[in-house]
Amino acid sequence: MEFQVIWFVLWAVLWAVYFMLDGFVLGTGMLHRFLGRSEGDRKVLIRTVGPVWDGNEVWLLTAGGATFAAFPGTYALMFSYLYTALLLLLFSLIIRGVSLEFRNKIGSDRWTGAWDAGIIVGSALPSLLLGVAFGNIFSGLPMDAAGYHGSLLSLLNPYGLLTGMLFVLLFLTHGSLYVSVKTTGELSDRATELAHKLWYAELGAAVLFLAATAVFTKLYDNYLNAPVLLVAPSLAVAALLGIKLFLAKGSPLTAFASSCVTILAVVATGVIGLFPNLIPSSIDTGYSLTIFNTSSSTYTLKIMTVVALVFVPIVIAYKVWVYRIFRARITAADVLGSEETY
Amino acid sequence: MDVVDLSRLQFALTSMFHWIFVPLTLGLSILTAFMETRYVRSGDEMYLRMSKFWGKLFLINFALGVVTGITLEFQFGMNWAEYSKYVGDIFGAPLAIEATVAFFLESVFIGVWIFGGDRISKTAHAVSIWIVALATNLSALWILLANGWMQHPVGYVLRNNRAEMVDFGAMLTNPYGWLKFGHTLTSGYVVAAFFVMGISAYHLLKKSHTEFFQRSFRIAAVFGLASTLAVAVIGDFHAIEVAKTQPTKFAAMEAIWETQRNVGFNFIVIPDTEKECNAVEGLCVPNLLSYLTFHTADAEIKGLKDFPKDERPPVMPTFLSFRLMLLLGFAILFMAILAVVYSVRGTLELHPLFLKLMLFAIPLPYIAGQLGWIVAEVGRQPWIVYGVLKTTHAVSQSISPVQVYASLIGFTLLYSGLGVIDFYLLSKFAKKGPAPYGAALAGSEIPDSGAAKDLQPLKEEA
Numbered sequence: 001m002e003f004q005v006i007w008f009v010l011w012a013v014l015w016a017v018y019f020m021l022d023g024f025v026l027g028t029g030m031l032h033r034f035l036g037r038s039e040g041d042r043k044v045l046i047r048t049v050g051p052v053w054d055g056n057e058v059w060l061l062t063a064g065g066a067t068f069a070a071f072p073g074t075y076a077l078m079f080s081y082l083y084t085a086l087l088l089l090l091f092s093l094i095i096r097g098v099s100l101e102f103r104n105k106i107g108s109d110r111w112t113g114a115w116d117a118g119i120i121v122g123s124a125l126p127s128l129l130l131g132v133a134f135g136n137i138f139s140g141l142p143m144d145a146a147g148y149h150g151s152l153l154s155l156l157n158p159y160g161l162l163t164g165m166l167f168v169l170l171f172l173t174h175g176s177l178y179v180s181v182k183t184t185g186e187l188s189d190r191a192t193e194l195a196h197k198l199w200y201a202e203l204g205a206a207v208l209f210l211a212a213t214a215v216f217t218k219l220y221d222n223y224l225n226a227p228v229l230l231v232a233p234s235l236a237v238a239a240l241l242g243i244k245l246f247l248a249k250g251s252p253l254t255a256f257a258s259s260c261v262t263i264l265a266v267v268a269t270g271v272i273g274l275f276p277n278l279i280p281s282s283i284d285t286g287y288s289l290t291i292f293n294t295s296s297s298t299y300t301l302k303i304m305t306v307v308a309l310v311f312v313p314i315v316i317a318y319k320v321w322v323y324r325i326f327r328a329r330i331t332a333a334d335v336l337g338s339e340e341t342y
Numbered sequence: 343m344d345v346v347d348l349s350r351l352q353f354a355l356t357s358m359f360h361w362i363f364v365p366l367t368l369g370l371s372i373l374t375a376f377m378e379t380r381y382v383r384s385g386d387e388m389y390l391r392m393s394k395f396w397g398k399l400f401l402i403n404f405a406l407g408v409v410t411g412i413t414l415e416f417q418f419g420m421n422w423a424e425y426s427k428y429v430g431d432i433f434g435a436p437l438a439i440e441a442t443v444a445f446f447l448e449s450v451f452i453g454v455w456i457f458g459g460d461r462i463s464k465t466a467h468a469v470s471i472w473i474v475a476l477a478t479n480l481s482a483l484w485i486l487l488a489n490g491w492m493q494h495p496v497g498y499v500l501r502n503n504r505a506e507m508v509d510f511g512a513m514l515t516n517p518y519g520w521l522k523f524g525h526t527l528t529s530g531y532v533v534a535a536f537f538v539m540g541i542s543a544y545h546l547l548k549k550s551h552t553e554f555f556q557r558s559f560r561i562a563a564v565f566g567l568a569s570t571l572a573v574a575v576i577g578d579f580h581a582i583e584v585a586k587t588q589p590t591k592f593a594a595m596e597a598i599w600e601t602q603r604n605v606g607f608n609f610i611v612i613p614d615t616e617k618e619c620n621a622v623e624g625l626c627v628p629n630l631l632s633y634l635t636f637h638t639a640d641a642e643i644k645g646l647k648d649f650p651k652d653e654r655p656p657v658m659p660t661f662l663s664f665r666l667m668l669l670l671g672f673a674i675l676f677m678a679i680l681a682v683v684y685s686v687r688g689t690l691e692l693h694p695l696f697l698k699l700m701l702f703a704i705p706l707p708y709i710a711g712q713l714g715w716i717v718a719e720v721g722r723q724p725w726i727v728y729g730v731l732k733t734t735h736a737v738s739q740s741i742s743p744v745q746v747y748a749s750l751i752g753f754t755l756l757y758s759g760l761g762v763i764d765f766y767l768l769s770k771f772a773k774k775g776p777a778p779y780g781a782a783l784a785g786s787e788i789p790d791s792g793a794a795k796d797l798q799p800l801k802e803e804a
Contacts, residue, residue, distance in 0.1 A: 051453035054408060058445045064415055065438035072430020079419025079426075080738035087749050090416050091756060094409040098760060101405035105767055148740045296431040297506045307439055315446045322450050325461050 003301035004291040007070040008275060010308055014066055016267035018059035019130075019167075020174075020260050025053045027175015029096060029123025030168075033116055035179060035194065041187050042116070043335040046103060048182040051326050053100055055319060057093070067278075069304050073294025074278040081141060081148040082133060085155055089129045096122025127171045128164040132156065135163025138270050139217045140282030149283070159216040166209045169202040170263055173243065177256040184329050192252050199244050206240055206266075218280070219273025229272050236265035346737045348746040349421035352753060354719070356413045358712055359757050363407035363764075365711055368482060368527060369534020370400045371475035373565060378468045387779060392558055395776035396538065397455075397471075402767045404452065406760060413753075421746065425726055425736035432498050432507035433488055440484035448477035482530075483523050490519025492727050493718070494587040505730060518587060521580040522718070528572040529714065532674060533707040535566025539681055540704035541772045543697040546690055551775050559690060563681035570678045574671060578634070584721075585635045588728055589644040590653060591721035594660040596631060600645040605631040611665075615657050618647060653724065660721040667713040670706055677703055 028049050036042035067075040079086055099118030105111075132155055139159050142149040176198060179191035210233070213219050223229050242258035274280070278294065281287040295301065343351070374397045381389035415437060418426050426434075451473040459467060497512030498505040507513070542559035545551055585592040592598075597613040597620055598605065609625035629639040636643075646654050681700065684690045690697060726733040 047457070051457040052450075054449035055446060055453060058441060058449045061412060061415060061445060062438070062441040064419075065434070065441040068415075068418065068426065068430055069434030069438035072426055072434050075419050075430060075434070076423035076426035076738075077740075079416060080421070080423035080740050083420050083738075083741050083745050083749070086416055086420055087752065090413060091752065093412060094756065094760075097409040098405055098763075101401070102763065102767065105402070105771075296434065297502075299510075300431050300435060300507045303507075303510050304435060304438060307435075307442060311442045315442065315450075319446075319450060322454055325454065325458055328461075 003298055003305060004070075004276075004295045006305055007066070007295070007301055008271075008278075008291045011063065011066055011070065011278075012267065012271040014059060014063035015271070016264045018056070018063055019170075019267055020263045021056035021059055022053075023171045023174040023263055024178035024256075025049045025056055025175075026123045026127045027171040027173070028179055029100075029119045029175070030127070030172060031175050031179065031191075031194070033120060035176070035187065035190055039112070040332050040335065042112075043104065044183055044187060044330045044332060045179060046100065046119075047330045047335050048179065050100070051322070054097070055322070057097070060093075066304075066308075070296055070301060071278055071289075071291065071294045072296060074289045077143070077148070077289060077294075078279060081143070081150065082136075082155070084152045085129055085133060089126055089133075092122045092125035092129070094122075096126070124168065127168045131164035131167025132160040134167070134270065135160035137279050138163065138213065138219055138274065140280035140288070142283050143279075143281045144284040144287045159212055162205070162209055162212055166202075166205040166266075169198065169205045170259075170266065173198045173202045174256075174259045174263065177243070177252055177259050180252040181256050182329055184331050188252075188329075192247065195243075195252070195255070196247055199247070203240060203244075206236075213273075217273065219270060222273050222275060232265055232268040232272050236262055236269050239265055343743065345421075345741055345743055345746055346734050348743060348750060349417075349737050349741075350733065352421065352746060352750045353414075353417055355750070355757070356410065356417065356753055358715065359761070360407070360410040360414060361712060361715060362708065362761070363403050363410065364478075364482070365530030365533040365708070366403045366537055367400070367407045367478050368530030369532070369565075369569070370396060370403070370537065371471065371478055372531070373534055373538060373562065374400050375468065375471040375475045376561065376565075378471055382464050382468045388554060388557065391554065391776045391779070393471075395554075396558070398771055399537075399541075399768055401452075401456065402764060402771065406764050408449070410757070410760075420749075421738055421741065422726075422736050423738035423740070425731065427504065428731055428736070429505045429727060432505055432513065433491060435507065435510070436484045436488040436491070436513070440481055440488075444477045444481035444484060448474055448481060451477065479527060482527055486523040486526055487513060487516060487519040489718075490516050490522050493522070493722060494518035494583075495727050495730050500730075505727070518583055521576060521583050524576040525573060525580045526711075526714070528569045528576060529707065529711050531569035532566055532573055532678075533711060535562045535569060535678070536674070536700070536704055536707045538562035539566060540701045543690075543700040544772070545775060547694060547697050547701070549691075552691075554776055556685070556688070556690060559681070560685040563678065563685045567678040567682045570671075570675050574675065577671070582635055585643070588722070590646065590649050590655055591660065591717075592635075593644055593646045593649075594655045594657045594721055595664040595717060596643075597657060597661045598631075598643055598645045599647050601642060601648050602645065603632065603640045603642045604629050605641075605643045607631045607634070611661070613657055613661055655721050655723040660717055663713040663716040663720070667710050667717065670710040670713070674703075674706055674710065 028045060032042055032045040036045045064075075067078070095118045099115040099122055103112055103115035103119065136155050136157070136159075139157075142154070173195055176191045176195040180188050180195060182188075183191065223233075239258045239261035243255045243262065246252070246255035246258055276290045276292060277288045278291060279289040281289075296304075374393050377389050377396065378393035380386065381393060418433075418437075451470045454462070454470040455467065455474060458470065462470070491513055494516060495505070496516050497507060497509035499508050500506075513519075539559050539562045542555035542562065545555040546559070581592070581595075584595070596605075597611050599619050606626040606628040607630035608620075608623040609627075610622060611620050611624075612622040613619075614621040632641040632643060633639050635641060646657065677700065680696060684693055684696065722728055724732050724734070726736040
């Protein structure tokens with residue numbers, strides 16, 4: 001197999017894992033004021049993501065770094081073409097990170113309230129923006145010999161916004177399921193109940209997205225050529241239905257696992273349709289950014305493959321270990337006087 | 343201003359802001375890990391309280407270091423797309439490796455350290471902060487190898503309209519990168535040492551938690567002096583490497599206009615960039631510069647006039663930053679020596695003036711570090727990759743001045759706000775002092791510590 005193809009797969013895996021892991025942090029962040037009726041509840045909710053949010057966000061940085069190292073041509077044009085959108089993404093991620101870290105440093109209502117606003121904005125905006133960005137990647141950007149013809153507003157086209165909505169709903173459901181399995185009592189029940197309701201919205205957005213994808217993108221071409229690939233969207237649909245099924249059976253943990261698979265499979269569905277493009281051109285396919293015309297040299301790709309094959313399994317191993325350490329549900333007793341801890 | 347100037351300004355602003363937090367992280371992680379190790383080894387609760395007090399300040403600072411780092415990775419693509427396209431084949435690798443090898447490690451184990459107290463053993467808890475310290479230092483290595491490549495590109499060929507990597511090992515062992523790493527890393531340790539000494543001095547002056555801060559001060563003083571010496575020694579080798587590989591930067595640092603042998607070192611210099619000479623030179627030690635640089639008195643040093651005007655860096659900022667950095671370096675060394683002498687003798691409190699000086703000296707290593715970066719980056723101009731690619735050819739073609747103005751204003755506002763909040767939190771918790779005996783254990787999530795609670799009743803005034 002060519003190294004470009006290996007790196008295309010790795011690139012997709014990094015993004016998919018990022019969405020799966022940060023998805024529940026973003027979802028919890030959007031919901032924490034809504035699910036957490038009391039300050040104690042909110043502290044519990046923040047604590048559920050406290051030990052892991054930073055490590056989860058690094059998947060995004062690694063996806064960015066991998067794009068730079070493996071497909072510098074795409075990295076350069078994607079980041080400069082989407083300048084303002086990425087700036088907003090950056091600002092909101094900065095605000096989320098600082099808000100999560102500083103929220104519990106001082107106990108006053110004004111202090112926590114302000115940072116809670118930061119957590120909500122810093123969680124909702126990245127979810128939406130990443131969805132809009134991927135929607136536009138799926139449908140292609142207006143680029144040709146003269147460069148890029150789009151703007152921030154042109155990114156907010158119906159298909160981009162629909163994908164943005166899909167991401168927001170994926171993460172909201174994902175987050176409420178996470179809260180459901182990471183907390184206890186009423187808080188957990190509230191989250192489970194919310195997941196039940198959110199699921200219908202998620203399903204609606206997913207159906208619309210799959211239909212709109214046929215109209216606005218060429219993603220299905222690859223599937224028509226090789227129907228075996230339909231495994232990915234089938235899995236996405238099955239996992240999505242599984243969420244509801246397992247919720248109805250009273251097993252939020254399995255429902256959460258199903259939600260993880262849903263997110264991975266949705267990303268896989270889109271990315272398989274893209275291949276071999278990384279960003280297609282919507283006006284002149286000759287100017288599409290592909291894994292072949294924007295990749296690094298084989299030498300660099302080989303080195304990076306070795307690095308990835310050695311270190312990514314190590315990363316996964318210690319991340320699994322850390323999730324095991326923190327597997328217990330968080331209760332009010334865990335967060336008592338937590339601002340005094342460090 | 344055009345897109346190039348605006349983008350340069352924005353990169354300077356965002357990287358210098360990032361560099362407020364990184365050096366303290368590099369050094370304070372090690373000091374905190376050291377204190378916690380002392381606790382695990384000795385069981386002395388004082389060291390637990392130390393690791394918690396300094397650890398809390400470490401975390402406030404760490405949060406901003408993490409979030410402001412993302413900006414830099416994004417900006418290479420956003421503002422410097424032509425650069426990224428041209429050198430991504432070789433420059434992207436260290437950044438991706440940094441994320442994979444160091445960033446994951448740091449971000450995962452910081453979570454373990456903050457929240458894992460009641461779920462892992464005392465030893466594992468101390469190991470996790472050591473892993474964080476190792477990972478932040480490892481992260482710096484990859485970034486400085488990347489920067490070292492921009493300063494002294496190695497292991498590449500120009501092919502397919504870009505720089506392609508042909509020798510990964512050469513980039514990995516680039517002496518320029520390693521010297522820069524050593525110099526920069528140890529300068530971060532100095533920042534942390536002066537941070538700890540300054541805050542300790544504040545409390546010693548107020549006579550609060552005396553023993554706690556005497557011990558903190560002593561640990562930081564020894565660490566600070568060793569690091570300051572390392573900065574100076576590695577810095578000397580680094581300057582020699584600069585003279586060999588970046589003659590224009592070296593000539594600007596020293597304000598040398600004419601190529602000559604037996605170059606002396608003038609303590610007083612005022613360069614005249616219009617007339618391309620030094621308007622004032624005074625207090626000269628003959629042959630010193632030649633000797634320092636190439637270890638022979640008659641070594642030749644290239645002057646700026648040997649290079650075309652459009653390949654020379656701005657002389658004034660390079661020269662002044664370098665001189666001021668050196669000056670601060672000597673002041674820091676002097677203070678570090680006194681700090682060790684007084685704290686080892688246990689006579690710190692007999693020198694209130696010195697303690698006051700140490701409090702106000704907290705910013706000095708920070709400033710020296712920023713000046714060092716100005717020398718490194720302004721001195722590299724007009725090149726973005728020395729001798730290979732000019733900065734003016736590196737900027738993104740698709741962005742407009744309006745976009746960059748807007749982002750520059752956005753960064754300025756956001757970062758100012760974050761800076762104020764960070765300073766507020768740091769000074770609040772620094773002034774508050776450590777938790778009293780018992781509280782550190784009660785509030786801690788470290789198990790089997792209840793027994794130790796009564797061992798050392800409040801033996802110092804709160």
